[in-house]
Amino acid sequence: MKDLSNTRYFKVQTEPELQVEDVLNEVYGAMTEKGYNPVNQIVGYIMSGDPTYITSHKNARSLIMKVERDELVEALLKSYIKNNHLE
Template sequence: MNDLSNTQYFKVTQDQQIKVAEVMELVYAALKEKGYNPVNQIVGYIMSGDPTYITSHNNARSLIMKVERDELIEEALRYYIDNKLEGKRS
């Protein structure tokens, strides 16, 4: 029997955090598979916040909505700087 004089702890496990880069890759692939221009569709989503720019194919719409739009911009900008700008300095 439990000791009722002590505080009981309950820990809620959160969904596994998916990385923004993984979301971008999966959403890109789903849009490409459906014949959309992934860049145009992702930009449309980022600018408007309207999830209908993203296909529901392969759960892409649900995935992209799990990350903040500013995180998507951050990831794209970080990738560009790391691979295009910093790479030129070498």
């Protein structure tokens, strides 16, 4: 019989923190590869919340759904401001 008086420890591997920029790059690449207009499709997804705007190619749909839509908008706006020297 096993000794049940001792506590056993185990560690669960957590997924690495997703960076919004990385998600957008992956999704953009998958959309381009499939021949879609990635800008139109990503805007459609952000505006409607409908994940079918995003291809499932290369797991892009699952990936983008792991990020909140407001986080996508925030990252895009920050990038726009930075790239246009508006800061």
